[in-house]
Amino acid sequence: MEPEPFMANLRRGTVEFCVLALVRRQPKYAAELGAELGELGVLTSEGTLYPLLSRLRREKLVDTSWVESDAGPPRRYYQLTSRGRQTLAAFQEQWRTFTAGVNRLLEEER
Numbered sequence: 001m002e003p004e005p006f007m008a009n010l011r012r013g014t015v016e017f018c019v020l021a022l023v024r025r026q027p028k029y030a031a032e033l034g035a036e037l038g039e040l041g042v043l044t045s046e047g048t049l050y051p052l053l054s055r056l057r058r059e060k061l062v063d064t065s066w067v068e069s070d071a072g073p074p075r076r077y078y079q080l081t082s083r084g085r086q087t088l089a090a091f092q093e094q095w096r097t098f099t100a101g102v103n104r105l106l107e108e109e110r
Contacts, residue, residue, distance in 0.1 A: 011042060016052055016061075017095075018042045020080060020088040023062060027077035053078060061087055 015037065022028060022036055030053060037043035056062045061084035066074045080088070 008044075011044065014095075015042055015048070016056060017088060017091045019049075019052065019056065019078075020061060020084050020091075023078050023080050024085070024088065027065070027079040029067075029075040029077050031075075033078070056084070060084075 018037060018040070019033060022033055028036075030049060033053075034043060034046045034049050037049070038046075043049060053062070056078070057064060060081055062078045063081050064076050064078055067077050069075050
């Protein structure tokens with residue numbers, strides 16, 4: 001079986017946590033997030049980013065603010081809320097355990 005459908009599912013399941021990690025240190029606007037996620041190979045389509053950001057906002061994992069831009073209209077910046085920080089920390093702990101187990105299994109096959 002080809003790995004690409006699996007990769008799409010893996011991306012879909014983790015991209016929101018990658019967004020939370022990117023806005024953990026400083027607020028970012030959507031195009032900035034899309035570019036960084038694309039460079040990391042985590043996001044293959046910006047069409048999925050905007051609905052994801054709306055959902056993160058509704059779930060109160062990120063907060064937003066409008067900032068004037070010298071290069072055009074105001075930009076909506078996303079920053080992590082305390083709830084988002086807690087959610088990201090919980091994911092990080094589970095991710096470490098999960099990936100350690102998967103890596104251990106994959107290494108056994110060599």
